[in-house]
Amino acid sequence: MTETRVPVELKIAAQAAGIALEAGALIRGFFERGVATEYKGDVDLVTEADRASERLITERLSATWPAHGIFGEEGARQRMEGEYRWYVDPLDGTTNFAHGFPVFCVSLGLERRLQGQAEDEDGELVAGVIYDPTRDELFAAEAGRGAWLNGRRVRTSSTKMLAEALLATGFPSRKRHANPNVHFYQEFTLRSHGVRRAGSAALDLAYTACGRLDGFWEINLNPWDTAAGALLVLEAGGSMSTFEGGPFHLSSREVLATNGLLRREVSGLFADMLAGKDLSPIPTPREFAEARQQR
Numbered sequence: 001m002t003e004t005r006v007p008v009e010l011k012i013a014a015q016a017a018g019i020a021l022e023a024g025a026l027i028r029g030f031f032e033r034g035v036a037t038e039y040k041g042d043v044d045l046v047t048e049a050d051r052a053s054e055r056l057i058t059e060r061l062s063a064t065w066p067a068h069g070i071f072g073e074e075g076a077r078q079r080m081e082g083e084y085r086w087y088v089d090p091l092d093g094t095t096n097f098a099h100g101f102p103v104f105c106v107s108l109g110l111e112r113r114l115q116g117q118a119e120d121e122d123g124e125l126v127a128g129v130i131y132d133p134t135r136d137e138l139f140a141a142e143a144g145r146g147a148w149l150n151g152r153r154v155r156t157s158s159t160k161m162l163a164e165a166l167l168a169t170g171f172p173s174r175k176r177h178a179n180p181n182v183h184f185y186q187e188f189t190l191r192s193h194g195v196r197r198a199g200s201a202a203l204d205l206a207y208t209a210c211g212r213l214d215g216f217w218e219i220n221l222n223p224w225d226t227a228a229g230a231l232l233v234l235e236a237g238g239s240m241s242t243f244e245g246g247p248f249h250l251s252s253r254e255v256l257a258t259n260g261l262l263r264r265e266v267s268g269l270f271a272d273m274l275a276g277k278d279l280s281p282i283p284t285p286r287e288f289a290e291a292r293q294q295r
């Protein structure tokens with residue numbers, strides 16, 4: 001089944017796709033049956049589906065590539081000294097999943113690391129697979145071999161101006177009060193066709209890769225959220241950077257993905273905002289209430 005969805009020359013991604021499809025079917029089953037939700041923190045949710053998916057992925061990756069390391073969101077840490085390391089998000093979009101909102105996926109990204117490389121230094125991204133089990137969409141990429149969706153080559157969009165762009169962002173479930181993203185959200189919403197907050201960073205990146213979105217940004221993502229999606233965006237012709245256009249790393253606390261054509265304009269706007277330039281004015285709730293009374 002994966003042969004028709006991932007070209008044979010993407011050998012690693014094709015095998016990883018089989019694992020992602022299996023994990024996707026597992027979480028879809030939990031989704032259909034319903035599953036209890038627990039709190040990892042504040043509003044950070046986890047379910048039995050997250051854990052079961054990570055167990056399955058860890059077993060399958062270890063059986064397929066016994067020397068590869070694994071770094072999973074739900075705690076899997078295996079062979080961390082290895083040359084290759086899989087970043088595993090067994091269920092990206094858990095809040096959606098827990099509420100019955102059908103936007104979530106499995107994300108597997110492979111990094112190749114140099115011998116003795118410090119933990120805070122990145123290696124190179126080698127392969128990535130993202131599977132959305134509710135739409136049955138399989139995104140796959142390998143370094144130098146392009147980005148693919150269900151067996152078809154995908155490329156980033158050709159949108160040239162922010163004013164004509166559809167963007168996405170996300171908000172963290174931890175330390176929400178320390179996150180200024182709502183300000184960026186305001187400004188980009190007023191200057192584009194709109195900003196979506198669908199609730200799965202990996203799918204936001206996959207959608208940027210295939211041109212459904214023109215760009216995506218978020219603060220405080222983790223490597224399991226971004227490893228596969230970043231490679232998809234790059235292989236599809238897009239750009240990955242920090243907000244002001246600096247180099248992207250898996251450990252970056254800021255992620256900006258664009259179709260490449262918008263990078264300069266979007267980074268410029270971030271730079272202006274971060275330098276304290278005033279945001280476009282909008283009425284405060286109080287002003288809105290007063291104006292309403294005068295109507």
Ligand code: IPD
Binds near residue numbers: 198200201202
């Ligand atoms: C979350 C999703 C969400 C993003 C959060 C992530 P999780 O991942 O990707 O879109 O805004 O920052 O933590 O917890 O559902 O795997």
Ligand code: CA
Binds near residue numbers: 050073089090091094
């Ligand atoms: Ca997750």
Ligand code: CA
Binds near residue numbers: 225
């Ligand atoms: Ca995630």
